[in-house]
Amino acid sequence: MAKILLVEDERDLRIQIADWFKRDCYLVEQAGDGNTALDLLSASTYDAIVLDWMLPGLDGIGICRDLRARGDRTPVIMLTARSSVEDMERGLDCGADYYLRKPVSLRELSASVRAAIRRGGEMTVTETLSACGLSLDPQARQVVRDGVEIRLEPKEFNLLEFLLRNPNRVFSPQAIIERVWPSESMVSPDAVRTCVKSLRSKLGSRGEDSIIKNVRGVGYKLETKW
Numbered sequence: 001m002a003k004i005l006l007v008e009d010e011r012d013l014r015i016q017i018a019d020w021f022k023r024d025c026y027l028v029e030q031a032g033d034g035n036t037a038l039d040l041l042s043a044s045t046y047d048a049i050v051l052d053w054m055l056p057g058l059d060g061i062g063i064c065r066d067l068r069a070r071g072d073r074t075p076v077i078m079l080t081a082r083s084s085v086e087d088m089e090r091g092l093d094c095g096a097d098y099y100l101r102k103p104v105s106l107r108e109l110s111a112s113v114r115a116a117i118r119r120g121g122e123m124t125v126t127e128t129l130s131a132c133g134l135s136l137d138p139q140a141r142q143v144v145r146d147g148v149e150i151r152l153e154p155k156e157f158n159l160l161e162f163l164l165r166n167p168n169r170v171f172s173p174q175a176i177i178e179r180v181w182p183s184e185s186m187v188s189p190d191a192v193r194t195c196v197k198s199l200r201s202k203l204g205s206r207g208e209d210s211i212i213k214n215v216r217g218v219g220y221k222l223e224t225k226w
Contacts, residue, residue, distance in 0.1 A: 002047040002117050003027040003178075007037040007063070008079065009055050017050065020106045021113070034058030038066065044175045045166060046074055048116045050109070053080035053091065061094045068095035072166075075116035079104055129164040131224045132211045134203070136164055145203060155180060156199045159192075163212065163222035172219040196220060 004026050008014040011032065018028045029044070031037040033056040041049075041063075049067075053060040064076055078096040080087065091099045097119070098112045129136040135144045141157055143150045152160065158180045163171075173189035180195075181187040200210045213223045 001025060001027055003029070003044075004113065005029050005031065005037065005040060005046045005049045005051075007031045007034070007050065007055065007060070008052045009033060010052075017106065017109065020110065024110060026113075032056075034060070034063055037063055041067065041072075042169065043172065045162070045179060048113050049074055049076045050113065051076055051078050051096070053078055053082060060096075061090065064091075064095045075119060077109070077112050077116055079109075129161065131164055131167055131222065134160075134164070134211075136161055150202055152199070152202060155195050156202065159195050160199060160222075163220070167222050167224045170215045170218050170221045176220065192220075 004021055006014060006018055006021070006028055008017065008030075009032050014030055014032065018030055021028045029040055029046075031040055035057045037051075037055075038058065051060045051063060055063075058066075060078055060080070064078070067074065067076070075098075076096045077098040077100060078091045079100050079102055080091065081102045082088075082091075083101050088099050097116055100109060100112060129138070133146045136142070136157075138161060143152055143157065143160065159176065162176070162179050173192040176192050177187050177189075181191070196212055200212055203211070211222055211224070213221050215221060
């Protein structure tokens with residue numbers, strides 16, 4: 001099930017859009033201002049982001065620039081009442097993938113989200129993820145380190161893929177559960193710890209030498225800054 005972050009400061013509109021997405025069977029997380037959106041983006045990942053331009057605090061342009069500056073390629077659909085060609089160019093130049101003018105048709109918005117998720121999925125399938133001597137092929141579900149193939153269990157592979165897509169970002173056990181075990185409701189943080197321990201062992205590194213680091217009291221990250 002695809003997961004969407006909806007960032008919109010107009011409460012009634014935000015609720016209306018969220019309800020529409022939920023009918024389309026999306027998981028929806030909501031933010032009413034830019035700073036809350038950044039907090040959510042630091043704690044989790046999404047299949048698409050629906051982002052209003054005009055927000056309290058950091059605006060949509062600033063959020064989009066921040067995402068792209070740290071290498072986050074999540075598709076962004078920007079909503080705005082701004083209608084000039086110059087504004088559209090600015091929105092797209094900051095890294096947005098789609099630019100929709102308000103008042104927006106919910107059907108048009110849904111179609112844009114579907115296209116964005118589909119496009120993101122196509123990009124995911126064709127790329128190879130690499131870091132610290134590791135190479136992961138999502139399509140072949142193959143992991144190679146220093147020229148040697150590593151056999152992983154499905155959850156270990158999914159966890160490694162998730163961390164490789166989000167290098168140097170810290171995720172709580174709950175955020176990892178939501179992305180690696182999304183359809184399983186009875187998963188505890190202990191399952192994450194067990195999976196991390198096994199993955200470290202198979203990658204041939206443990207403790208301080210591991211590329212998967214513990215961040216005390218917070219969670220885990222894949223560290224590429226050696």
